[in-house]
Amino acid sequence: MKVLLTGATGFIGSHVARELVKRRHEIHVTVRPESDRRRIRDIESKLNFWPSDVMFSVPLQPDVTIHLAWYAVPGKYLTAPENRKCLDESRLLLSMLQGRAVFIGTCFEHDLQLGVLREDSPTKPATLYAECKDALRREVEKRPDSAWVRFFYQYGPWEDERRLMPAVMLGQLRGQPSKVSTGEQRYDYLHVEDVASAVCAVAESRLTGCVNIGSGAAPSVREIVTEITALGGRPELIQWGAYPAKPGEPKLIQCDNAKLRSTGWTPRWSLASGLKHTFDWWRHGTK
Secondary structure, three states: OEEEEEOOOOHHHHHHHHHHHHOOOEEEEEOOOOOOOHHHHHHHHHOEEEOOOOOOOOOOOOOEEEEOOOOOOOOOOOOOOHHHHHHHHHHHHHHHOOOEEEEEEEHHHEOHHHOEEOOOOOEOOOOHHHHHHHHHHHHHHHOOOEEEEEEOEEEOOOOOOOOHHHHHHHHHHHOOOEEOOOOOOEEOEEEHHHHHHHHHHHHHOOOOEEEEEOOOOOOEHHHHHHHHHHHHOOHHHEEOOOOOOOOOOOOEEEEOOHHHHOOOOOOOOOHHHHHHHHHHHHHOOOO
């Protein structure tokens, strides 16, 4: 299958690229000249690079397009004006495609106070990022042979160091304190390699419309951090409650992933094994 992949140098995109290589697809990636290719250095020879901006052209007509490219700087992306540019570029890309399209959404499109979320759960975007994603979702759903995959929470090798799990893992490895919340929140986390295999499973399927990508479980932040400190051996470095809860912060965000599982997809990693795999990756300094 000929696949066009955008966002291949990103955290999730690099793992999707690697999964596509494993599945022996013909992979074409659009990469801007300034993009950092560290995450895909090991598979560069197996990718076909197009140094173009999807805003202006589609380099080929693939069987499937997986569109992951979006502005995603931690701490900034939820309210960044760049979201509007990403929306405009994504709309243009969608209009130029002829084959199957798999575009990427977010659980933040939903009313997050609902707790367990299905594909048909009401949307209620509360940030510019979620608003732009939800607007694009409506257009993708109108198009034949197209899927809108909604990501929940991810972790794994190559995640940005400013996010929760790598920050705590690196704190354990470096002997530095980690400021966290009280840990009562329960979120649906899935190892990024399982996220990538789920994206590919949807791309290879005939599923259309929204498809949740998550584990279907929601461990608490306290459980996750405690598991990490068991690997690192420095629980005294965790500063519980250093980050107060935000007003209106949801206590539970969990997905119903039955539609995804209808493809035959199953996760490779349990939370415990996935955390150990990720901790070992950071321990060995694979950067």
